[in-house]
Amino acid sequence: MTVKSREIRLKSRPKGMPAAENFELAVTDLPDPADGEILVRNVWMSVDPYMRGRMTDRKSYIPPFQLGKAMEGGAVGEVIASNNPAFSVGDYVVGFDGGWKEYYLSSGRGLMKVDPAMAPLSAYLGVLGMPGMTAYVGLMRIGELKEGDTVLVSAAAGAVGSIACQIARARGCRVIGIAGGEGKCAWLKSELGVDETVDYKAAADFQALQAAFDKACPGGVDVYFENVGGDLLTAALNVMKPFGRIVMCGLISVYNAETPQPGPWNLFHVVAKRLKMQGFIVSDHNDVLPQFTADMAGWLKEGRIKYKETVYEGIEKAPEAFLGLFSGANTGKMLVRLGPDRRE
Numbered sequence: 069m070t071v072k073s074r075e076i077r078l079k080s081r082p083k084g085m086p087a088a089e090n091f092e093l094a095v096t097d098l099p100d101p102a103d104g105e106i107l108v109r110n111v112w113m114s115v116d117p118y119m120r121g122r123m124t125d126r127k128s129y130i131p132p133f134q135l136g137k138a139m140e141g142g143a144v145g146e147v148i149a150s151n152n153p154a155f156s157v158g159d160y161v162v163g164f165d166g167g168w169k170e171y172y173l174s175s176g177r178g179l180m181k182v183d184p185a186m187a188p189l190s191a192y193l194g195v196l197g198m199p200g201m202t203a204y205v206g207l208m209r210i211g212e213l214k215e216g217d218t219v220l221v222s223a224a225a226g227a228v229g230s231i232a233c234q235i236a237r238a239r240g241c242r243v244i245g246i247a248g249g250e251g252k253c254a255w256l257k258s259e260l261g262v263d264e265t266v267d268y269k270a271a272a273d274f275q276a277l278q279a280a281f282d283k284a285c286p287g288g289v290d291v292y293f294e295n296v297g298g299d300l301l302t303a304a305l306n307v308m309k310p311f312g313r314i315v316m317c318g319l320i321s322v323y324n325a326e327t328p329q330p331g332p333w334n335l336f337h338v339v340a341k342r343l344k345m346q347g348f349i350v351s352d353h354n355d356v357l358p359q360f361t362a363d364m365a366g367w368l369k370e371g372r373i374k375y376k377e378t379v380y381e382g383i384e385k386a387p388e389a390f391l392g393l394f395s396g397a398n399t400g401k402m403l404v405r406l407g408p409d410r411r412e
Contacts, residue, residue: 071098071107073171074383075138082123085324085394090123091387094138098171101151105173106161110145110406113167113383114193115390116227120323129349141167142198144182144189146410152176160184162192170383170406187368189409194227194401195375196364202350203232203293204360206315207239210348211291215240220285220304223295225252227401228317230260230375232293237261238372241291244284246300248396255399259374268300278303288312297321302332308341316347324394376400 072095079092101107119141122133133139144162147155154176155161163179166172182192194200206228207213219236223229224245233256236243245256246266253265264284271277281303288309294301297319308314322329338345367373378398380389386404393402 071171072096073098073169075169076383076386077138078123078133078135080135081125082324084326086120086123086387086391088387088391093384096138098173101149101173104152104175106147106152106155106176107149107171107173108145108161108166108179109148109171110143110166110169111409112144112190112193113169113386113404113406114142114197115386115393115402115404116141116198117318117320117323117393119390120394139168140165142193143167143169143406144192145406155179155181160189162197164198168383168386184409186365190377190379190401190403191375193403194377195231195368195373196361198350199227199401200231200364201353201357201360202228202317203235204364205350205353205356206293206317206348207232207235207291209353209356210346211293211313211315212344213239213241213291217241217290218244218285218287218309219291219293220244220246220289220307221293221295222246222300222304223318223320224256224262224265225399226295227398229293229295230256230400231373233260233262234367234373236291238367244289246296252396252399255376259376274299274303278306281307291315293317295320298329302334305332305334305337305343308337308343310341312341312343314343314345316345320394378402380404382406 074095077092077094080090082090125132142164143166147159160182161179162182219241221229221232224233225247233243233245243262244264245262247253248269253267256262256265266280266284285307289307290312292304292314294316295318298321377400389404
């Protein structure tokens with residue numbers, strides 16, 4: 069049996085902000101799985117900001133996407149054919165190489181079975197997946213989160229930031245979320261229980277932005293969870309408490325920059341305030357996965373963690389969903405539904 073699978077390939081490397089012409093939709097024929105292989109039909113795929121770095125041909129912690137080949141990313145799907153005794157037809161699996169495709173063949177390496185009865189399949193790409201784990205590791209291990217801390221989170225309405233806000237709340241912290249627009253800020257307060265918000269889009273200039281930070285954080289900040297960089301990092305440095313911790317998760321404000329961007333002018337605070345400022349890659353901390361899964365499952369069951377998804381329909385919409393990450397089109401996790409869930 070031959071299966072026709074549509075996939076998104078990287079057609080050209082972007083300069084600056086990616087555009088639709090950097091992607092192409094292609095169709096490929098997949099044969100029956102060979103010995104040791106399985107055939108997976110994807111139901112959901114993820115688009116994430118880190119993928120922008122993989123579109124550039126440079127050395128990094130993860131290899132770049134190859135021109136003319138299907139892109140890769142997180143996806144959850146159903147095993148529809150198996151020649152591997154470790155997987156049965158009907159199993160659901162999540163992995164990080166099979167995305168941007170409707171179907172794919174795999175040896176099973178790097179795939180993890182998931183229980184669709186425990187949570188919706190899409191949750192394994194969000195709150196129970198890499199974004200949730202990133203928020204957890206960033207706060208608990210890198211940020212050394214303590215009860216009673218004041219926590220500031222940028223991109224607080226995004227996939228990682230929204231979970232970070234709620235983990236901090238669940239741990240008894242005061243939380244300030246930075247987001248763009250009145251709607252997102254209102255959602256953070258009314259639905260996620262964030263104590264204060266900063267609407268960076270409402271600030272006409274840096275002085276106004278700093279004033280908003282000062283007002284929201286009158287007593288200073290113990291932990292800053294950074295997803296954006298730029299002026300937000302500069303303003304955050306000014307409100308950090310002595311011995312505060314800055315968790316460097318992402319810098320989306322510069323991902324599409326074509327020329328080097330100036331760093332914060334006030335880095336002297338790192339020394340004067342004896343700050344810890346550390347970056348991390350979540351895959352370096354897989355030893356935390358069992359504790360993360362146990363804690364997150366418990367918080368979800370107790371209703372202490374909520375999540376929201378922004379969904380695009382169909383593989384052909386994947387580039388549009390990805391580009392939407394850089395314009396703030398998503399609240400919560402950005403996802404693409406590739407096919408039906410047969411259980412629905």
